[in-house]
Amino acid sequence: MKKPHAGSGLIEMVQKSLDDDKAEDLVTIELAGKSTIADHMVIATGRSSRQVSAMADHLVRSLKQAGVRGIGVEGMRRGDWVLVDAGDIIIHLFRPEVREFYGLEKMWTVEPMEDVPTSHVGGESRSGESRTAAG
Numbered sequence: 001m002k003k004p005h006a007g008s009g010l011i012e013m014v015q016k017s018l019d020d021d022k023a024e025d026l027v028t029i030e031l032a033g034k035s036t037i038a039d040h041m042v043i044a045t046g047r048s049s050r051q052v053s054a055m056a057d058h059l060v061r062s063l064k065q066a067g068v069r070g071i072g073v074e075g076m077r078r079g080d081w082v083l084v085d086a087g088d089i090i091i092h093l094f095r096p097e098v099r100e101f102y103g104l105e106k107m108w109t110v111e112p113m114e115d116v117p118t119s120h121v122g123g124e125s126r127s128g129e130s131r132t133a134a135g
Contacts, residue, residue: 001092003019004053004118010066013042013062014062014063014089014091014135015028017055017059018042018055018059018093020058021046021048021051021054021055022026022051023044023045023046023093023127024045024047026043026097026106027044028041028043029043029080031090037090038088038089039089040088041089041092041113042090042091043092043093043094043099044092045095046049046079046094047097048097049080050079052081052093053076053079053082055082056082056084056093056134059091060073060084063084068079068086068115070087071082073085077089079095080094080095081094081099081102082094092104
C-alpha cells in the first residue's frame with residue numbers, strides 16, 4: 001500500500017495527535033521546493049523524555065491507523081529526540097533543551113538577512129572604513 005500524501009489531511013492528523021498529547025511549541029515547516037526528503041517537517045517539544053516517547057508512540061499508532069506504512073522511528077527508547085519518518089512528513093519530537101541545542105527551525109526556515117558586510121577590497125569596506133584582521 002502506498003503512503004498517503006501529506007496534503008490529504010495527514011498534517012492535520014499529526015498536529016491533532018501532538019496537540020492531544022500536550023505538545024508544546026508546535027511548528028510545521030513546508031519543505032516542498034527546499035528539499036526532497038519530505039514535503040513537511042513538524043517539530044514539537046515535550047516536557048520530559050517520558051512525554052516525548054509517549055507522543056511518538058501515540059503518533060505512530062495514529063499514522064498506522066491512517067494507512068501510513070513503512071514508518072521509521074529513531075530515538076524512542078531514550079526520548080530526548082524522537083524522529084518519526086512518515087514519508088511525506090518528518091516529525092521531530094524533543095525535550096526543550098535538546099530542541100534548543102539543535103535549532104532545526106533555524107536550519108530550515110528562511111529569515112530576512114540583516115545588514116551583512118560586503119566583500120572588502122584593499123582592506124576597506126564599502127563604507128570606506130579601514131578593517132584589520134584584529135577587528
